Amino acid sequence: MQKMFKVMLALVAVCLLAVPALAADTLKVGVQAPITGSYANEGQGIENGVRLLAEQINGKGGVLGKQIEVIVCDDQGTAMAAAICAKDLVNKGVSMVIGSYTSTCAEAAQKTYFNAGILQTSDGTADALTEKGYWTFLRNSFPNSAEAGFVAEYLVNVKKYQRIVVISDFSTYADGLANAAEAAIKKLGGNVVSRDKIKADSQNFTPVLTNIKSKNPDAIFFAGYYSDGGQLRAQQVALGIKADFYGGDANDNPDFVKLAGSAAAGAFIVNVPSPDVLPYDIAKSFIADYQKKYGEMPPSIWGLMNIDGMRAIIHAMEQNNSFDTKKAADFLHNMTEPLPGITGPIAFAKDGNRKGGAYVVKKIQADGSYSNEYVQ
Amino acid sequence: MDIFLQQLANGLTIGSMFALVALGYTMVYGVMKLINFAHGDMVAASAFVGLTIYTQVMGQATSLLAVITIFLLSAVCMACVGVILERVAYRPLRKAPRLSAVVSALGASLVIQNGIMLIWGPRMRIFPELVPQVYWDLGGVVISLIQVIILTLSLVLMVSLYLFVEKTRMGAAIRASSIDQDAARLMGINVNSIIALIFIIGSSLGAVGGLFIGLYYRGITFNMGWQYGLYAFIAAILGGIGNIPGAMLGGMLLGLFNAFIAGYVSSTWADAFTFILLILILIVRPTGILGERVAEKV
Incomplete structure (x- = not known):
């Protein structure tokens, strides 16, 4: 046997x-x-x-x-x-x-x-x-830290918002980006009036937004994904919160505009440049x-x-x-010469991070298209 | 106070959607003593059917008439699916042990969920803005047109269902079948057609609920039925499963409870508190808020 x-x-x-x-x-x-x-x-x-x-x-x-x-x-x-x-x-x-x-x-x-x-x-x-x-x-x-630094610089020093709200879901990416952004905003002397979390896919964000409304913010930075971001933006407008909406990089998807519908116009998206303008x-x-x-x-x-x-x-x-x-x-x-890439030159640092990177702030127009509001 | 009233409005809106879906669970349970786990996925399917009717049949028309037609056609489609579901998945097991029927229900749930994925794809689909985005600011509390529509239409449907079950002969037959199927049969009631009727009513109410979800949140996914089904199931138990006013009350209470917990405690904890509430209700009143203690038939 x-x-x-x-x-x-x-x-x-x-x-x-x-x-x-x-x-x-x-x-x-x-x-x-x-x-x-x-x-x-x-x-x-x-x-x-x-x-x-x-x-x-x-x-x-x-x-x-x-x-x-x-x-x-x-x-x-x-x-x-x-x-x-x-x-x-x-x-x-x-x-x-x-x-x-x-x-x-x-x-x-x-x-x-x-x-x-x-x-x-x-x-x-x-x-x-x-x-x-x-x-x-x-x-x-x-990495998030690069985007967070850019967002903080833009919200605090360029747009000079006084009451900023930072929202994320619980994922590694969103929570990390939101925490980094909150820290960076505070470091520049900005005022974060609320740091909220939503549950991804739960669709009903109105209870959280109702609380945010009472804090009277002038800017909302959402560091989550487009599937929630579009609905968040729609519900923000439905509740009559006047703050400017900034979506992090993962909101840069056509579905964001479709989900937010007529509320999409006027929202901002922070990301690296889109594929069509490469x-x-x-x-x-x-x-x-x-x-x-x-x-x-x-x-x-x-x-x-x-x-x-x-x-x-x-x-x-x-x-x-x-x-x-x-x-x-x-x-x-150890690449000395970057490889020309679809999204720009590619080279890696020793820790595996991609080198370089510049961000843009895009404003969503009434017809759903983007226009560049600010280029780093 | 503004916040309180705003959360109240939010809670009532989602509560009425839960209540509509919960009615499907509770009516089937009342007559067949079966938890129809496929009901949540039927609700999800109805949102997709509604979207297809809008794009294919109505040619993307956005008039009031078009919206009413979408509601009616989806309800009819889902009623047919409900009857087929009962015929295929539950009737052959009518005499089998109760566990077999529950397993069959879970199987049907998976079939419908994956069916939606195969037909409409795994991507999130997006509902058009069929209801104009109109808002009223009532002293700090903002109410939208869609919220008013959802709340009114749900109440009208629930009241008419209640009157139908309590005041008509057909309703009496439903109540009789839920008390004792054999005795009902002896009285000349065709229990099979009553059960089919239950599935028609439950599925079409669920279809309305599914369309509300699509119209209110706009994004629909093939697996969303699980989430809404679970909430509606809790609502049905909360109010007393098998009891029609109980499901309405349970849905509204659950919606309010969820909104207040998310608003005053934390949205992170909303689900946990919902389940704690369920456990407490089951300990204190195992038959639910409006449920009556029924002697166990041996």
């Missing part, structure tokens, strides 16, 4: 070893993104972008002679599903993971990828993501290809940031002439 058990164990071990060996014919790229759930719009944008880029690279002969195989896992925007996705993608033998969209999901999966030596690139902006010292994590967006040639051609393939614009800048992360990793592998993830990470951490 014991002998049979040993034989079976050996067989299992052989099978486990054989899987990565067989799989070595392609370069496996994992996508961990919210394909369903509240952020499905963004998650599908990431998946579509990755598939398009993989198709383009495969058409040119692949990476170092290997074709790219895309493996998608839906993390539904929840930490629990993200942790399962991480294990699943590791088991499937991917060498890099693109995503996730939310910091919460990126964070829940980080350690699994680090332990497996798999490169991960995410647009998650929570500062906590790069504070753990994982060499496998590359942030393709700019001045780079590579951006124009990629967005044109995207529209041709999917019949719509990329939902936001975030999917493109992730694509830039993927391009950077593949660039590193090609430069090193090796699929070794550690070597690729070393290359990216």
